[in-house]
Amino acid sequence: MTDRVKTKNEQNAVEIIKLSFKNNVRQYTMFIALIGIMLIFSLLSDVFLTPRNLSTLFLQTSHIAVLSCGVVLVIVAGHIDLSIGAVVGLTGAIVAILQSHFGLGIIPSIFITIAIGALIGVWQGYWVAYRDVPAFIVTLSGMMVFNGLLLGVTKGETIATSSAFNRIGQDYIPTLFLENSAKDLVPHDTTVIILVLVAVGYLFMEFRKRKERKNYNFDVLPKSLFILKVVLILILISTIFFIMALYLGIPYSIIILMIIASLYTFLTTKTTFGRHVYAIGGNKEAAKLSGINIRKRTLWIFISSGVLGSIGGILYTARVGSAAASAGHGMELDVIASAIIGGTSTLGGEGTIIGAIIGALVMATLNNGMLLLDVGTTQRLIVRGLVLLVAVWVDIVSRKKNS
Amino acid sequence: MSEYILKMQDIVKEFPGVRALDGVDFKVKKGEIHGLVGENGAGKSTLMKILSGVYPYGTYEGKIIINEQKQKFTRTKDSENAGIGIIYQELTLVKQMNICENIYLGNEFNKAGIIDWNKAMDCTKRLLKEVGLTESPDTKIANLGIGKQQLVEIAKALSKDIKILILDEPTAALNEDDSENLLKIIKGLKERGISCIYISHKLKEVKSIADTITILRDGKTIDTYENDESVTEDKIITGMVGRELTQLFPRKEHNPKETVLEVKNFTVYNPEIPDRKVIDNVSFRARKGEILGIAGLMGSGRTELAMSLFGAYGIKKSGQILIDGKKTTIKGPRDSIQNGLCYLSEDRKKNGLVLMMDIKENITLASLDIISDFRGINENEEIKISNHYVDALNIRTPSIEQKVRNLSGGNQQKVVISKWLMAAPKVLILDEPTRGIDVGAKYEIYNIMNDLVDKGVSIIMISSELPEILGMSDRIMVMHEGKITAELDWKEADQEKVMYYATGGEDLDFISEHLT
Numbered sequence A: 001m002t003d004r005v006k007t008k009n010e011q012n013a014v015e016i017i018k019l020s021f022k023n024n025v026r027q028y029t030m031f032i033a034l035i036g037i038m039l040i041f042s043l044l045s046d047v048f049l050t051p052r053n054l055s056t057l058f059l060q061t062s063h064i065a066v067l068s069c070g071v072v073l074v075i076v077a078g079h080i081d082l083s084i085g086a087v088v089g090l091t092g093a094i095v096a097i098l099q100s101h102f103g104l105g106i107i108p109s110i111f112i113t114i115a116i117g118a119l120i121g122v123w124q125g126y127w128v129a130y131r132d133v134p135a136f137i138v139t140l141s142g143m144m145v146f147n148g149l150l151l152g153v154t155k156g157e158t159i160a161t162s163s164a165f166n167r168i169g170q171d172y173i174p175t176l177f178l179e180n181s182a183k184d185l186v187p188h189d190t191t192v193i194i195l196v197l198v199a200v201g202y203l204f205m206e207f208r209k210r211k212e213r214k215n216y217n218f219d220v221l222p223k224s225l226f227i228l229k230v231v232l233i234l235i236l237i238s239t240i241f242f243i244m245a246l247y248l249g250i251p252y253s254i255i256i257l258m259i260i261a262s263l264y265t266f267l268t269t270k271t272t273f274g275r276h277v278y279a280i281g282g283n284k285e286a287a288k289l290s291g292i293n294i295r296k297r298t299l300w301i302f303i304s305s306g307v308l309g310s311i312g313g314i315l316y317t318a319r320v321g322s323a324a325a326s327a328g329h330g331m332e333l334d335v336i337a338s339a340i341i342g343g344t345s346t347l348g349g350e351g352t353i354i355g356a357i358i359g360a361l362v363m364a365t366l367n368n369g370m371l372l373l374d375v376g377t378t379q380r381l382i383v384r385g386l387v388l389l390v391a392v393w394v395d396i397v398s399r400k401k402n403s
Numbered sequence B: 001m002s003e004y005i006l007k008m009q010d011i012v013k014e015f016p017g018v019r020a021l022d023g024v025d026f027k028v029k030k031g032e033i034h035g036l037v038g039e040n041g042a043g044k045s046t047l048m049k050i051l052s053g054v055y056p057y058g059t060y061e062g063k064i065i066i067n068e069q070k071q072k073f074t075r076t077k078d079s080e081n082a083g084i085g086i087i088y089q090e091l092t093l094v095k096q097m098n099i100c101e102n103i104y105l106g107n108e109f110n111k112a113g114i115i116d117w118n119k120a121m122d123c124t125k126r127l128l129k130e131v132g133l134t135e136s137p138d139t140k141i142a143n144l145g146i147g148k149q150q151l152v153e154i155a156k157a158l159s160k161d162i163k164i165l166i167l168d169e170p171t172a173a174l175n176e177d178d179s180e181n182l183l184k185i186i187k188g189l190k191e192r193g194i195s196c197i198y199i200s201h202k203l204k205e206v207k208s209i210a211d212t213i214t215i216l217r218d219g220k221t222i223d224t225y226e227n228d229e230s231v232t233e234d235k236i237i238t239g240m241v242g243r244e245l246t247q248l249f250p251r252k253e254h255n256p257k258e259t260v261l262e263v264k265n266f267t268v269y270n271p272e273i274p275d276r277k278v279i280d281n282v283s284f285r286a287r288k289g290e291i292l293g294i295a296g297l298m299g300s301g302r303t304e305l306a307m308s309l310f311g312a313y314g315i316k317k318s319g320q321i322l323i324d325g326k327k328t329t330i331k332g333p334r335d336s337i338q339n340g341l342c343y344l345s346e347d348r349k350k351n352g353l354v355l356m357m358d359i360k361e362n363i364t365l366a367s368l369d370i371i372s373d374f375r376g377i378n379e380n381e382e383i384k385i386s387n388h389y390v391d392a393l394n395i396r397t398p399s400i401e402q403k404v405r406n407l408s409g410g411n412q413q414k415v416v417i418s419k420w421l422m423a424a425p426k427v428l429i430l431d432e433p434t435r436g437i438d439v440g441a442k443y444e445i446y447n448i449m450n451d452l453v454d455k456g457v458s459i460i461m462i463s464s465e466l467p468e469i470l471g472m473s474d475r476i477m478v479m480h481e482g483k484i485t486a487e488l489d490w491k492e493a494d495q496e497k498v499m500y501y502a503t504g505g506e507d508l509d510f511i512s513e514h515l516t
Helices: A013-023 A025-044 A051-076 A084-100 A106-129 A135-154 A163-170 A189-215 A223-246 A252-270 A272-282 A284-289 A294-320 A331-341 A353-372 A377-402 B044-051 B076-081 B099-103 B117-130 B146-158 B176-191 B203-209 B233-241 B302-309 B333-338 B348-352 B359-371 B379-392 B409-422 B439-454 B466-472 B495-502 B508-515
Strands: B004-015 B018-029 B033-037 B061-066 B084-087 B164-168 B195-199 B212-217 B220-226 B259-269 B277-287 B291-296 B317-323 B341-344 B427-431 B458-462 B475-480 B483-489
Touching: A013 A025, A013 A223, A025 A353, A025 A377, A051 A084, A051 A223, A051 A252, A051 A272, A051 A294, A051 A331, A051 A353, A084 A106, A084 A135, A084 A294, A084 A331, A106 A135, A106 A163, A106 A294, A163 A252, A163 A294, A189 A223, A189 B379, A252 A272, A252 A294, A252 A353, A272 A284, A272 A294, A272 B359, A284 A294, A284 B348, A331 A353, A331 A377, A353 A377, B004 B044, B018 B033, B018 B044, B018 B195, B018 B212, B033 B044, B033 B176, B033 B203, B044 B084, B044 B164, B044 B195, B076 B084, B084 B146, B099 B117, B099 B146, B117 B146, B146 B176, B176 B195, B176 B203, B203 B233, B212 B233, B220 B233, B233 B495, B259 B302, B259 B458, B277 B291, B277 B302, B277 B317, B277 B458, B277 B483, B291 B302, B291 B466, B291 B495, B302 B341, B302 B427, B302 B458, B333 B341, B341 B409, B348 B409, B359 B379, B359 B409, B379 B409, B409 B439, B439 B458, B439 B466, B458 B466, B466 B495, B475 B495, B483 B495
Parallel strands: B018 B220, B033 B195, B033 B212, B084 B164, B164 B195, B291 B458, B291 B475, B341 B427, B427 B458
Antiparallel strands: B004 B018, B004 B061, B212 B220, B259 B277, B259 B317, B475 B483
């Protein structure tokens, strides 16, 4: 992100940092806000900054973060998806029923559930893309329909899921060599191994990118800055992993989140599909006149949202340990709020996956911190609502200043 | 009392970089129909926007005097109160509402906010009678034809006790019967003592209806004539276009080769008014290595022709498109781009650029396939190609990661041109390629066009600027009301000739040649 293209070698480091900051001001502000919120809570509560609490925080955020990846695409393209919560509820019930009533194994149930999520996406995408019904209406209708179906398939009962299945949402990856305990300060060995792999992978990619740019004879970051950037990112990654390593290790759901987040980051930044989605949201007419098949792209955006909805449903059911008719109610609002707090423009055309995940973390951190401080539900809702308002307002103000 | 109801004196209006009006004098007598003519961009609309208060007092220089009283309109309501009504080319009726609701929209008879519908209905009936409509006042606008909607607009203006009615291209969208009817109504208004300012590109109409004709050119009043036999259409045209050709064009000798694009009997219907032809049986060829200019006034169908060839306009179409001699079906812009036909739209901000994206993302938008494989978009290739165009077209920017919204008009236009160059077109349609661009950048764009032609690209250039058409084209096609009315070699073309055909003059040689 920080690589400038036409910067001269003699351009000094401070200027490059300034420019990078100016170009990514939204991501940085959100990130700084997140750190700020965490600092405040750690001052107010002894429990907040413990590995145990932070690990739980990550675990609780994972399904919202997964869902927000999908809604980023939807909102960037200029649409909205109000049916996320209902899809989570419905698919969460389906994965439970497939196991309990039909006796299917965990893996087949998961695949069928994801396929149903894709079908839901096809259904909604068809109406938006090929029948030109506004997404607001299609997904509002979807919300009602899927809630109805959810009530139908669960018959209002709560369906418990097996403990083997629940591990997806509750459990941590096993250790390889050392016994693990949440109480000692011995890090969880597999987590550390994964950390090393991720760090090596990251280094490899950064160095290859640098080499390729040199092959193209483009300017690269001065060595000092390059090292600074790499080190900062490595510290960040290590901190997150060590928080989890000091508790029980990485939860399965966080691994799933990491895979999906990487995939969607690739999708949005590196593929023609992603570029087209941004162009459609930025200027539909220009996108159309550039030969982009808007209908087909729109259909796929909703399929993606449906698939992630079903993955969210699986994670949520596994975490709670049961499927219920009330599952997922209102979840779409948390998901949309995460994406928007994370810098996704409600007007379309702008937004990032990493931003949405940070947005989800901000919302979850606020919730978690206030819970620790014994703040009631009433106040927590009010605070989170106001944070959403302020975040968007700050964004609008900073944008006006920039242009 | 003076015989003039309206005097606009020495009006000067400047926009950043352009002097749109440069000391215009315009006087309208009581109870006359005053024709106002001029090319696109001559300043007619700007002048009327000043008169109707859209550009408030203080943003222009000069005086407006109505009935011997100096006027300072700060908003459109002021001008309405002074008795001025305006009917825009684009109708401003709310389609979902009925006639009565539309006529009194924003002007409702009310007591404490409660509308007196009985009174409104009653008045509407009277107004409709005046404009010759027999429809009931509660008819929805959507159920009226475009000609009748126009009459409702007039009725709406009459409801406000107007002294001066401005009509901007009122017959542009009307068929002949509706037009005749409208002209009759306007003559009726004159009998009632209302002055009309009649703006039109159709000189025959202006000749037949106006008492006085004023010609504007390049923001100046050229002349005001009493409309009598001595005022011929030729005389008006000469006044409209008779400028000195001072701007220089980099004219180059081109060597046109074989035909790349052939269009046969191409007809396109208006997507909203299905029985109306926007393009009417058009046939032409574009050759490799030439610039084919398309001239025509606003509403002549130039842009619609280009957009429908490109697959971005019209649903009901007929005729054939041949590219390199092969019949080609174009269902949408994607087909068109793949067949080597690209279209640079006339409104680059609305239809050409994604303003929040940066230069490189805009340049590669239509050809991402070229630079991506299973590993995704190759960013380094993207940068390399974008740098190439930034250098080749001399796009002035600190970085190719600059958002295009921060670029000047000329540089933005070069970005859109780069986008199409990257798609490697055989035929490139440029719709108003230099609109809103400063002189230096214009010249650069002309040079780019010449380079492309040398490389064998066929360029079709649509332009409202006659000097540009005459200065750059190898051949000139003139359009009027969806038809091609003439095709001229640049050596035989001049402003008068082009304007003659653009205002509906007929070329008997051309017609007989194409009918046989």
